Amino acid sequence: FSVVVSCRVMHPISILLLLACVTPLPAPSVAVPFQQRGLPVLSKTIDVQSLMMMMMNDEAEGSGYEEGPPAEQPTCPFGCQCNLRVVQCSDLGLHYVPYDIPPDTRLLDLQGNYITEIRENDFKGLRNLYALVLVNNMITKIHPRAFLPLERMQKLYLSHNRLTAVPKNLPVSLVELRIHDNQIKKVASGTFYGLTNMNCIEMGRNPIKNSGLEPGAFDGLHLSFLRISEAKLTGIPKGKSSLKQYHSCIVVLMCMCVHLPPGTRLGLSYNKIRHIEDGSLYYVHSLRELHLDNNLLSRVPAGLPEMKHLQVVYLHSNNISSVGVNDFCPRTFGTKKTFYNGISLFNNPIQYWEVQPATFRCVSGRNAIQFGNYK
Secondary structure: OOOOOOOOOOOOOOOOOOOOOOOOOOOOOOOOOOOOOOOOOOOOOOOOOHHHHHHHHHHOOOOOOOOOOOOOOOOOOOOOOEEEEEEEEEOOOOOOOOOOOOOOOOEEEEEOOOOOOEEOOOOOOOOOOEEEEEOOOOOEEEOOOOOOOOOOEEEEEEEOOOOOOOOOOOOOOOOOOEOOOOOOOOOOOOOOOOOOOOOOOOOOOOOOOOHHHEOOOOOOOOOOOOEEEOOOOOOOOOOOOOOOOOOOHHHHHHHHHHHHOOOOOEEEEOOOOOOOOOOHHHOOEEEEEEEEEOOOOOOOOOHHHOOOOOOOOOOOOOOOOOOOOOOOOOOOOOOOOEEOOOEEOOOOOOOHHHHHHHHOEOOOHHEEOOOOOOO
């Protein structure tokens, strides 16, 4: 699984390298199986109970909800369950969005049906809808005006469908979009224009190639999570401003991450990345986690020492054969804000006994390094 994070424009990656503090080289951790953490699983279902909890928490904070008068005659679509402004119509064999959805609905669950098309008036009157779950249907077409009535929608789940493009006219209130496991090959320029509230986009397992992300595709966003995993990426060339120049989706994501706050995660696992040009990581220097495992990298990416907040780096299952003494840590003591607490290098052709002890001088402890064996 892979993630990418994004925002807008950032500064070049100055590579800081640090000498100092010669500590013993951490012993390879092979006793405990490695467990990748930090990124959500690409699931085929949505946990509605958890979603309800998030909705209630957001409501308690006054997030995008306007209490209206109760419906004169409460309605509920045939076969669905309606309670506390939550309408659950999952796994009913539906071919269309049902009629008679209560206008005060906050959460609409339509996952696990056979819906093939979202029509213009399917969500008419649902101005207070908080979350729309359309996961695991057969949707190939969404009317360009279908989401216009959803003035306060914050979460949209469209994963595991047959969409070939990101829907148009997404609500400006949208915070989270999950659209993984579709057939999207292209993200056009301006796709997310105006969505300044968006902080999470999940687009993994779409057949997006390097050329599929047009310049400007993610302009204007301030994301804290963007994943394009298991796609068809082959490299991360050096980018310039907010996605204005790039040759691969990875670059795009990185270039977008201009104003990322500390704590962001960038995941690009399970692609076919062979190289990351010097300067590419310039646009994501505030990352907390960088996931580049299960690619075809032959060396540790340049620029890691400059990432002052970086704590976790996944580089396992690549073709890395050597690790330099300044590949991870800056030269100057005190320039890194936080120590690493996880670096995975196992399943690479590295002779770990040749790695200099000072290489991991900015790591929190010996158990934070995972070399393992290379087969």
